[in-house]
Amino acid sequence: MALEVPWLFLEGLDRCGKTSQCRRLVSYLEGQGQSAELWRFPDRSTSVGKMISSYLLNTSQLDDRTIHLLFSANCWEKRSLMETKLKSGTTLIVDRYYYSGVAFSSAKGLDFEWCKAPEMGLLAPDLVVFLDISLEKAAERGGYGGERYEQLEFQRKVAQNYKVLHDASWKVVDACQHIEDVEKQLREIVLESVMSCQNGKPLSNLWS
Ligand code: TMP
Secondary structure, eight states, X not given: OEEOSOOEEEEESTTSSHHHHHHHHHHHHHHTTOOEEEEESSOTTSHHHHHHHHHHTTSXXXXXXXXXXXXXXXXXXXXXXXXXXXXXXXXXXXXXXXXXXXXXXXXXXXXXXXXXXXXXXXXXXXXXXXXXXOHHHHHHSTTTTSSTTOOHHHHHHHHHHHHHHOOTTOEEEETTSOHHHHHHHHHHHHHHHHHHTTTOEEOEETTO
16 A cells, blocks of 8 residues: 655664654644644653663663563554554654663664564554764763663764664754754655655565
């Protein structure tokens, strides 16, 4: 089935500004008359998401592989709704998705391929945008350190893993710029993606 809307997800280190930029993008697309929704992973509203949230807030402990599989399950539990939305013409702007799973879990020493395996078959996006921020700049932003992974040394490993995962199709935006400049660049990227999807694009699965 042809897909006529692009969907994309934003990735990056903690505090790179993804969430604000995703919100801005959705408002922009809606203003252009496009049906668009903001999705976030982890989706903390589900029962799996609540377990993840409590782990991230350090109120529960879980084995590294267990939490990885919960993040993956959190993506899987939303997959069919995601497909329905895309097929009905809603553009999804997704704040983190499976690349976060691999980048963060393998920063604990888990094998890359092991981390990728449970995500095989999730929907692949039209575009991945990486908001690039230095470790130091991210750490200066408000609220840093509030959750389990917001530690400089850990984020350094995550940043290295993103470099390994990165491929030529990713768009990289300098997230150290002024918020409005980041927004402008993201709009341009999204409009380009809309143009390239104009003739419809089939949905495809990840790592296939
Ligand atoms: P957030 O701050 O964007 O809500 O993300 C919460 C944390 O969860 C963040 O430190 C990244 C981490 N994370 C994973 O470790 N694996 C995943 O699959 C996802 C989606 C997020």
